[in-house]
Amino acid sequence: MKTVVRLLAMVLVTATAAGTAASAPNVLPGPAVTALRESLAVANRHRSHVWRDASPINDDGTISVYVEIPLGERRKWEFDMGLNARAIDRVIPPEVDGYPVN
Secondary structure, X not given: OHXXXXXXXXXXXXXHHHOOHHHXXXXXXXXXXXXXXXXXXXXXXXXXXXXXXXXXXXXXXXXXXXXXXXXXXXXXXXXXXXXXXXXXXXXXXXXHOOOOOO
């Protein structure tokens, strides 16, 4: 999943550097498609997970959210589809004092 995110970020950065957001491609490049297919195949072995499969809108109209990085936290978490669990993606240096907001 991280590979897919990185590839998509590269596409966006490249499109932005090339001019405007309007010039961004409307299809994924081959490596991104491959990475996405691999990520989805790994995720298919897990029937469901509340973070991935629950509706974000509750019966009373409120929205459920998961705060990925709480105030002051130095660890950045991501949902790892292959593990069907969250995993630490990176840790920022101690001198940064953690993320300033949720």
